[in-house]
Amino acid sequence: MAEQKKIRPGTKYAKVLEGVRVKILSGEYSGLLPGVQVLGQEYDVNLMTANKAVNMLVDEGLLFRIPRQGTYVKRVRSHTLAALLPNPYGPLQGYLIHGVEGGARATGNHFIFQAHREDPEQELEAVKRLFNDNKADGLVWWPCHSVGESRSLAYVLENDFPYVKVISVEEQKNPEYSSVISNDVGGAEMAVKHLVEQGCT
Numbered sequence: 771m772a773e774q775k776k777i778r779p780g781t782k783y784a785k786v787l788e789g790v791r792v793k794i795l796s797g798e799y800s801g802l803l804p805g806v807q808v809l810g811q812e813y814d815v816n817l818m819t820a821n822k823a824v825n826m827l828v829d830e831g832l833l834f835r836i837p838r839q840g841t842y843v844k845r846v847r848s849h850t851l852a853a854l855l856p857n858p859y860g861p862l863q864g865y866l867i868h869g870v871e872g873g874a875r876a877t878g879n880h881f882i883f884q885a886h887r888e889d890p891e892q893e894l895e896a897v898k899r900l901f902n903d904n905k906a907d908g909l910v911w912w913p914c915h916s917v918g919e920s921r922s923l924a925y926v927l928e929n930d931f932p933y934v935k936v937i938s939v940e941e942q943k944n945p946e947y948s949s950v951i952s953n954d955v956g957g958a959e960m961a962v963k964h965l966v967e968q969g970c971t
Contacts, residue, residue: 782813782815783819783820783823783826784823786809786823787823787826789813790803790809794827794832794833797902799843800845800902801842801843802842802843803840803841803842805840805841806821806824807820809824831844846904848880848904848906848907849879849880849907850880850881851870851873851879851881851906851908851909852881852883852884852909853866853870853871853910853912854884854893854896854897854900854909854910854912855885855911855936856888856914857885857887866910866912869961870910870962871883873960874962877966879907882900882905884900889914890920893913893920893922894921897931898925901929907932908932908965909931909933910962912935913936933965934964934965936961
């Protein structure tokens with residue numbers, strides 16, 4: 771984060787700054803930040819005051835701007851990697867869980883595990899929780915074997931959530947994404963290393 775400018779307590783921009791900061795850190799604001807017009811109305815300040823507060827949050831590194839698109843909230847890193855698998859009881863899943871957990875700890879990160887039990891709706895909800903609740907910075911993912919286009923994959927791609935997909939031996943011939951093979955026990959640690967190299971934590 772950039773060096774913080776001195777904030778004069780009790781000023782109108784300080785009220786906006788602190789209010790927006792709290793909403794960012796609590797997760798209430800994520801993605802596209804409301805415009806300065808909306809913030810001005812919400813905090814009963816003029817546009818210049820709202821813009822000054824937003825500029826200070828950009829300088830602090832909590833927000834970033836994309837010209838002609840808007841101001842966005844930077845994801846706060848959780849320093850956690852997740853494994854999303856069908857279930858924890860199969861021998862390959864156990865090895866993958868062990869490998870992801872070991873790789874996460876070796877890189878100074880936490881580890882969480884979620885199961886989707888081959889249910890596409892459970893899988894989508896787990897992916898959304900991991901992303902929206904900022905529970906994980908990256909995902910080692912053994913997807914459901916459902917027929918048709920995966921809504922979970924579409925959600926991951928739409929939100930630019932870093933992941934490594936666990937694929938079958940048959941799928942390895944032409945992977946379109948970062949992947950490890952489901953019968954490659956050492957692949958889980960390599961997946962974690964890849965996610966860390968991609969800046970997940």
